[in-house]
Amino acid sequence: MKFPRCLPTLPLVLLSICLSTCFSATASSATDSPRSEEPDTNPSQAASVVIPGPLRSFMRMAGISQKAAPEEVLPLLAHNVFAQGYEGSRDGGRPTEFLILLSRYVHQAKELAALVGPDGSFRVSNCDEAKPLLHTLGYRVRQDCGAKHTALVTADPERAFVTIDSGFPLPELELTLQGGKPFTYAFPASRVPVMFTESDWTTLNSESRKGSRDLIETFLHDPLLCRLYWALSRTDAESRVALQRSVGIGTLLPVAAVLDFYGSHICIRSGRVIVPGGAGAASAWKDLTGASPDSPREFVARLLAKDNGWLAAYFDALSRVNQTQQAHFTEVRLRRFYESFRGQSISPDAARPAFRPAPALLLLMTRLQWQPSGEPYVPGNLEVWKQILQQKSDSKIIRDSGKRASHIKNPEQLAETMFALCRVETETGPLQIYLMLSELDSKRSPENRLSPQTVLLMASRFADFSNQYLIFSEFPELNDESITRFLNVAESLGKIPNHTLRGNAMGIFQANIGMWQILARQGQIQSSALNDSWQNVIKPFGKVLSSPQLFEAGSDSLGELLLAATGQRSGSQDEIIDLLAGPRQATPDGQRMHQEVANEIRSVMDGQRLVSLDTILGLGDGLDAMAHGAAVGDSLVPLAGELREFEMPRPIFSSGERTQWATGVYNNRHTDLQMRTDLTKVIKAPGSKQQLEDARGQLCPFLRDTLVGLNYAYYEPPGAQILHINPLFVRSHDFSGDTVAGVDRIWQAPQLFGEGSPAGGGAHLVGSLADLPYVLAQVEQDFIAPENVQALIWRELVPGLLINAILPRWWGVSQSELHAITLYQRSGEELLTASAGDPQLRKKVMTILSDRMDPQVSARVETALVTGRLADVDPRMTPADSFYLAAEFRRRFPGQTDSLGPANQELESLSRRDPTELSWDRLSQDFGVPHPILAQSYSRELLNLKPFPAFEGYSSRLLAETWDSNNLYWARLADEKGYSAVMLNALVPQLTHRMVEKIFASDFEDWPAMLRAMRETGEEFRQGKIASLSTGVSITQP
């Protein structure tokens, strides 16, 4: 993104940031109001504190990304001290090793600082000069100093550890001691900005008040103070100053935890707290808190303290939803919904756990659907919800709701009940059912909504099948009958008494459905045929009582799938792979990409050493023919031989050792059975008709593995290793939960077992194929090596990024669409540039952006615009922000963009020429990302939400789902480099993989680190260093 570095005239409006940076509801009526300058953006003018030693070393020891800005150092230090510095609860917890080492470093750095010369550098020319330095570093010289083989070795392990961990350049010092050039190392004390003044903080700590500790030392001893510092650092500058002046940081200290979790959206402007819902909601907030928003001191203090933080949680959640959604929370609803949410008990505290509790509140507020009448949406009808609410539950809140369910008379009361359930820790309660079924209906036409009976059926099976419902939200074309048939068949399969048969049946059934899902998603099954084909694929499994029946059902089902996609019931494995790889392509680029994708699938199938579908089905047909008297045995013998080709990996452990060292983990019964399968006898004999029939049944485990393998292969994450290396990975998938104890919901998303158990045979999945893309990404993510020392692969963030790269395919995307993605982003940037010199335009721009940005980011962007420091906008704006800004601006203010720049003009022209192709819906579907948790669907969509915070139970998976910039950015890069849209099929996984390598975050909510990694990747791509497709698809190895 490029911006002019300065404006012709710096507007004299430094103090006139509009209110739009807080809540959009107020923005429309806001006027430019005086406001203090953002201190964060002018660190040179801000107060600062001294950190001993180089900043790089301190950041290493404090667990702070080397790429963090200086103004982020103290907030991140504060965060890491309270989040990682203490364990246990007695007396505030005991220091962790992290904190002990950090404290040691600070002391050692001070000792080292005393040794540096007047210029702040170490200068060592010989061994004598090195002695005091070496002593402090914890090293000594081994052998004669000054000799070629002189080496430094550990003398004091504690000191040496800190020396190494902080990155002291020991090898350079060693070279000097070997007779090399003098060692020079700058060891300056570092200054970093501090919020307010140092004494504002140190005086809050009793020890520090005595003057014995500076701020760093104070932080290391006071996690509560750290939490307050961190919490305030997440608010916008104006609100922060107002909080200090009106409330006082001493007053905030006891509620630091609440402020940390729920304070980032507290906005104070012109002496008023801006409340979510706008002016119309002010009186409701006054009622709820007992103080007027016009009095920040009382309002904020009461908001944070009331109901053990639950009111603040409610305030925060509502603040995070967009203005359209907020408008539904009228005064009456606001109060009633809160009272329901609060319930009878306010225990435990809202800020007690390590992560924010009650994620369902934000999900409900974000995704609550509304009827045209303005009432909350009700899937089915109220009567079925009374029954759903009366389900058995271990939760008292749910039981109480059930008791009151008969009194529910209208949708408002149902919605109130849902708010009452937000604090229940469950994944399968009535609220979760409500959210899921609301999402299902939101994508359906009014005449195709779920019937009350279907709602009831789905609700009654929710605990067992909720993850399977993702497919129904992705394909709203699937009607009540399709859903009902699926559930009936799945239930019958789950009740098969024979474990082996059940596992094979569930695997084959789900594998075929998984392939249906892929082909339907890729448009290879016509929309009008979705219902019929779905039912036809399911139907053969209706009466499976034996293995031969299962083989027949699996084959027939596959035939139906192929019929729907190709018009023919049969096809070779290669043809099926070609089908899965995507629709046939007409262009050379398209054909090359198609072959590339198909070859990737084949590569995984090879790595898994799975028996070819051609062999399995050929044997099945041949055995059937033999059973009917045909003499085809000779041709079947070689095929039967192929079943026996698989070899287990060369064992390292004996079976006794596995039993001893991997009890409950290692179980390859499925594979063992396969390896004992020998059909040659029955073919050569030949066996009786029944024996030949039974022999067909013995093909089921092979059929299952190959079909499941095709699903795995399709969703291969970039950089995958296990899929290629561990040939037991697919075979070990336990569909019926036989191999482990405690997994009873076998139709739900698979769980990972065997991680970190060397004798356990490797990781494998237990459960269904639902959510498979995510779980595969979870398994494979740690094979991505971070580029930066100390950087991590963030476990619940990265899988989300990977599936965003794998699940979308770009076979049907036109060049116009691809170019439009670029134009939208550039148009957004033009809007920002223009708004810098135009207060009215800026107000519009910031109002739109406030739906996507936290107040702090929004305020920083606005400050940058006001002051003309457009370069400061660049690091704050994501590609999705720019994209959304342009799209929304064009929607709200049609005809006002032509004069803003060439991109806007071109976009306008292009849109007139092809309005459908460039419509929001089309672009959202093609370049959006799936939201299986947030929107209960694998449909690709641009949702335009603020980044979600980390929540208990979800951690950062929700955050990952609100990150939708990657594909927009990759598309822009491809367009700028002149690639065809179809090339995104190769580019996007590669660029995403590279981006993950580059993420250098301080914590998993560090979305600026993602933005930075994405841009760095883009820069490498622009320079031709990676992912060049000009000579074949490949990526430069590190």
Added chain:
Amino acid sequence: MTKKSFLFLALVLILLSSPGIRVAAQESAPNIRVVVDMVQLNVAVTDNKGNYVTGLHPSDFAIVEDSIPQKLATFGEGNEPAYRVADTSSTSEKTSAKAGGQEPQADPKSAGEDVSQSLGSMVAGANVFLLFDTSNYMYRGFVFAQDAIADFVRSLETADKVAFYSYSRDLSRSAPLTPDREAVLRGVRATVAGDDAALYNCLLLTIKDASHFTGRKVVVVFSNGPDNSSMVPPEDVAELAQSTGTAIYMISTQLARLEPVSTAVFERMTAATGGKAYFAKNWRDEQKAFASIRDDLAHLYSLSYYPQPNPNRGWRGITVKLVGERLKKYHIRTRNGYRPQPNRFAAGTTTASASEAGPSNQ
């Protein structure tokens, strides 16, 4: 052209220019074709006392793969570059001068005791990948282990190239393969302590990196053993090492002995790949292990062959024997087999014939 494409092309050119025509083991199944270009073996020959036996020549070795006798394609000893056995006009002189009809010599100095001898000439030509465990399990010995690794790097004065990686849950390629020892030492000293340990995940990635290079390659792992995060089992890692001709050496302390799983893996995996496992008292006492590895690298015979047609698409057992009564008393250590990698469809191969795109070394 990207780096990877370049390497692939270079590899193909090298192979096409070699005297042995590539042997494609055409299989009976119509849709699977396993291609094995060349099998490379590092072979240690020792006497009963563990002394290395030097001075052997190609005709002293017999290689059998799945009961199929193989013809030696190249031969090398120690730090000398390998030469083509089939090309007698260019090698006969060298062979005769080398062997000279003399009895092979057991080298008593090479038993790993004399650390002071010049190491420079001992490891020439090898690509050495060092993998350092920086997980919590190494916390207490972290600085001492680092000192030991630094020592080891310094001692590899003339090894062709050295790479230094570290790992905890994720791999860090601290110093990619380079002839620059100072860069490697900087990588060693730049490591930071981590948390969980995913040894086998990271060893797998290291072996894959090593497999991109021809010639002798070894991975030396410095670890206290436990693995609590890997997704991949050690069996798969061992097979990959065997199939790519990568020897694994494990350097550990007695702490690893406390965990029998690690001990078992270390000993068996290293043996299977032709390497060794060492368990010193502590990290300050690893000199013998280092010397032993250096000796190994310096005294390994480097043999290679192009496999005769072999219908076996699974594990192929390799047996190396010494020919003649006078040599029967000696012991051989090398990898015991490999599994052909049917990597026909890897990314980036669309411009090449799919059936010909396979790993160059097995």
